[in-house]
Amino acid sequence: xxxxxxxxxxxxxxxxxxxxxxxxxxxxxxxxxxxxxxxxxxxxxxxxxxxxxxxxxxxxxxxxxxxxxxxxxxxxxxxxxxxxxxxxxxxxxxxxxxxxxxxxxxxxxxxxxxxxxxxxxxxxxxxxxxxxxxxxxxxxxxxxxxxxxxxxxxxxxxxxxxxxxxxxxxxxxxxxxxxxxxxxxxxxxxxxxxxxxxxxxxxxxxxxxxxxxxxxxxx
Amino acid sequence: xxxxxxxxxxxxxxxxxxxxxxxxxxxxxxxxxxxxxxxxxxxxxxxxxxxxxxxxxxxxxxxxxxxxxxxxxxxxxxxxxxxxxxxxxxxxxxxxxxxxxxxxxxxxxxxxxxxxxxxxxxxxxxxxxxxxxxxxxxxxxxxxxxxxxxxxxxxxxxxxxxxxxxxxxxxxxxxxxxxxxxxxxxxxxxxxxxxxxxxxxxxxxxxxxxxxxxxxxxx
DNA sequence: ATTATCTATAGATCTATAGATAATGC
DNA sequence: ATTATCTATAGATCTATAGATAATGC
Numbered sequence: 008x009x010x011x012x013x014x015x016x017x018x019x020x021x022x023x024x025x026x027x028x029x030x031x032x033x034x035x036x037x038x039x040x041x042x043x044x045x046x047x048x049x050x051x052x053x054x055x056x057x058x059x060x061x062x063x064x065x066x067x068x069x070x071x072x073x074x075x076x077x078x079x080x081x082x083x084x085x086x087x088x089x090x091x092x093x094x095x096x097x098x099x100x101x102x103x104x105x106x107x108x109x110x111x112x113x114x115x116x117x118x119x120x121x122x123x124x125x126x127x128x129x130x131x132x133x134x135x136x137x138x139x140x141x142x143x144x145x146x147x148x149x150x151x152x153x154x155x156x157x158x159x160x161x162x163x164x165x166x167x168x169x170x171x172x173x174x175x176x177x178x179x180x181x182x183x184x185x186x187x188x189x190x191x192x193x194x195x196x197x198x199x200x201x202x203x204x205x206x207x208x209x210x211x212x213x214x215x216x217x218x219x220x221x222x223x224x225x226x
Numbered sequence: 227x228x229x230x231x232x233x234x235x236x237x238x239x240x241x242x243x244x245x246x247x248x249x250x251x252x253x254x255x256x257x258x259x260x261x262x263x264x265x266x267x268x269x270x271x272x273x274x275x276x277x278x279x280x281x282x283x284x285x286x287x288x289x290x291x292x293x294x295x296x297x298x299x300x301x302x303x304x305x306x307x308x309x310x311x312x313x314x315x316x317x318x319x320x321x322x323x324x325x326x327x328x329x330x331x332x333x334x335x336x337x338x339x340x341x342x343x344x345x346x347x348x349x350x351x352x353x354x355x356x357x358x359x360x361x362x363x364x365x366x367x368x369x370x371x372x373x374x375x376x377x378x379x380x381x382x383x384x385x386x387x388x389x390x391x392x393x394x395x396x397x398x399x400x401x402x403x404x405x406x407x408x409x410x411x412x413x414x415x416x417x418x419x420x421x422x423x424x425x426x427x428x429x430x431x432x433x434x435x436x437x438x439x440x441x442x443x444x445x
Numbered sequence: 446a447t448t449a450t451c452t453a454t455a456g457a458t459c460t461a462t463a464g465a466t467a468a469t470g471c
Numbered sequence: 472a473t474t475a476t477c478t479a480t481a482g483a484t485c486t487a488t489a490g491a492t493a494a495t496g497c
Contacts, residue, residue, distance in 0.1 A: 024496075134401075172422075195387060199391060201383075202426075211381070248469085248474095248475070273459060283476075284475095285477075286462080286477060
């Protein structure tokens, strides 16, 4: 409980010292290694030795920055998800129809299996519990579902079931598409979005229309 | 590669020897321990020592029956899934409407979170890959979807997407309901089944009707 | 002089096997 | 005599820390 001592990052008011920059570089190297391992091996079950080798820092250095492996991977995951959340916000900035905002979220996230497999791998890793915990993307999906209901575009007995099913479908798609990339493509992502819109209570006709509108680029 | 030597189970034609029964009892104890650990801890990440302690057999005995931990857990999982598959077959024996057969499968499987949490835990553990691999329950769901399409009850661009989304929703529900049993009940299981029927292309009206028919008991 | 990093290692697992013991077969 | 089980342990990890070395601050 004493590791990772509290440190004021440079004297207050002073420019960050060279020491602080070096320390930050090392921390970034560790988080970068964790991200690479998550993306390439799809697991957090590696030794600290392997992490520090990948980061190209000494073994003991790990404990200068993190107390446990879980703490490092948590930081790495948070970073990836925050980056993707910001990208999604940017892509949806111009949209107003809640059904379309929900749908773009589904279509773009499903496309990650092909466009950003490293991000997709992280989502599969964090799993359904993450969405349910009300974190970033889960909270976003729930918000879109509630707005869609308020706007009368969705008809749904229970909004929490909308969240569970949406998260389940998207994560299942990512997991299978990551392992069998040749069997899935953008059409499948759009098909799934259309299915989900029907599931939330839209007519087949509206679902079809919304799910195939032009999609903003991933920033 | 030499462990678990091949053994003829008693002389051909002869009754099983006492030795064989003893051996079988020990094997059952190991598989039983694996099932209990899966159900109670929800993980296969335990030491062989803990497994043999739970089974109340000597440590080395493990290697008389299995070469690796994975092999034991695979046998335990197969056993649980075969038992549940048989129960589901029995429950559906009288049904003829493919949409209802699909729907009963979803409703009963979702109910496992409350009625048979040990089975639900195993399903969550095997995950989406299992369904995709065409094993028992996944093959069953795909068959029901195909029959539903052939009968004109489902309208779906791609049957494989029906499988991925069904598996994703059911497993996500089980995972969340196992961890938060107070927040989910039978109504939620039926709501999800209704949502899935809409997703597969049924009208809201038909989906509502099919998803609330009386449900056979779990044998 | 202080702080971060690196090297080396003690201690805590865990797996796989060898050899001893107990149960069954003939 | 044969087969299954059990006990004990060697060898292979892996984590956490102590102490040495290198970099920066004043």
